[in-house]
Amino acid sequence: VSERVPGELMAAEIAEQPDVWRRVLAESGAELDEVAARIRARAPRFVLFVARGTSDNAALYAKYLVEIGLGLPCGLVSPSTMTGYGAVPDLRDVLLIGVSQSGGSPDLVHTVRVAGQQGALTLAVTNDPGSPLAAAAQLHLDVRAGVERAVAATKSYTAQLLTLYLLVGRLCDNGSAAEAAAALPALGERLLAEDTRLAAEAMRYRFAQRLVCTARGYSYPTANEAALKLMETGYLSAQSFSGADLMHGPLAVVDAALPVIVVAAAGVGGDSMRAVLPTLRERGADVFCVGTEEAVAAGTGGLVLPGGVPEPLSPLLEILPLQLLARHLAVARGGDPDAPRGLRKVTETT
Ligand code: F6R
Secondary structure (H helix, E strand, O other): OOOOOOOHHHHHHHHOHHHHHHHHHHHOHHHHHHHHHHHHHHOOOEEEEEOOHHHHHHHHHHHHHHHHHHOOOEEEOOOHHHHOOOOOOOOOOEEEEEEEOOOOOHHHHHHHHHHHHOOOEEEEEEOOOOOHHHHHOOEEEEOOOOOOOOOOOOHHHHHHHHHHHHHHHHHOOOOHHHHHHOOHHHHHHHHHOOHHHHHHHHHHHOOOOEEEEEEOHHHHHHHHHHHHHHHHHHOOEEEEEEHHHHHOOHHHHOOOOOOEEEEEOOOHHHHOOOOHHHHHHHOOOOEEEEEOHHHHHHOOEEEEOOOOOOHHHHHHHHHHHHHHHHHHHHHHOOOOOOOOOOOOOOOOOO
16 A cells, blocks of 8 residues: 555645536536525525535625625524524525535434424425535435535535535626636646645745635635644634725734735725735835736736636636645645644534
């Protein structure tokens, strides 16, 4: 049996993403049409998501899609209200979507089950059609990422983003949504080709103990997900803030000893980071920026995203260099991002 190289599973799964997206685009159409038709028939007035960890970041991304694209109010459920406090909220006219790679965490299953009993239409978005969450929900969408073996979720995250994007695109009757996504796999490959550069960039943060990630709008979930990947694989304390929230107090922690990762893609979210970037630099922070040419030039380093990508699709691309950065940083710090200390692939919370 050959020795496993630390981080090799995560590296392989990061690299697989463009092919996963091709598969989702090629194979998910009929399932998405059916689920969209069932949702339309119920005409929900409100959308709720329930998820944990990386899947919670995918749910937050979808919250932007629903609020902006669908024009419906949307929220994230706190599972303990139902699992711990025994709440049985009135969920008539609600579409409740559980997002989970494994579909195995008992709190998500309980929430989806109670929601169905309380009048909600329930949908599970998972990477395992045979999972308890898929069974508990009335509708299911398979994100088709293929088995994910590294503990740190990567390909399942962007497969969730793409599946949720395509679903909301159908619900908005936006026929061009899927067309726009067709360009993603080739653009993803271009970004993944920067692996060697990101390995070098990671060395700058080798001894960092804390770090802040920030972005706004559709990219805010990217900042959250980058922070989560850095924490679970590199064991550094990484906090994520919306660019607006950062200015309301947390900015005080930023100084020359605190690296900041900024995501500032083309669009409304990136534009609103324009005022934040110089403020971070004035405080002497090292600013690694993933975004437009202009935004990267305003930082101390970073990576320019391909142009011409509609803002709602940008999160699929933004996270790729940050996944690579997290993996390289973890390995440089002596860790194994495939099997971070104290974590298992399926986390069961109640
Ligand atoms: C992060 C990670 C965890 C999971 C979380 C939810 O890389 O693996 O944060 O995302 O435990 O797991 P699922 O999606 O299986 O419900």
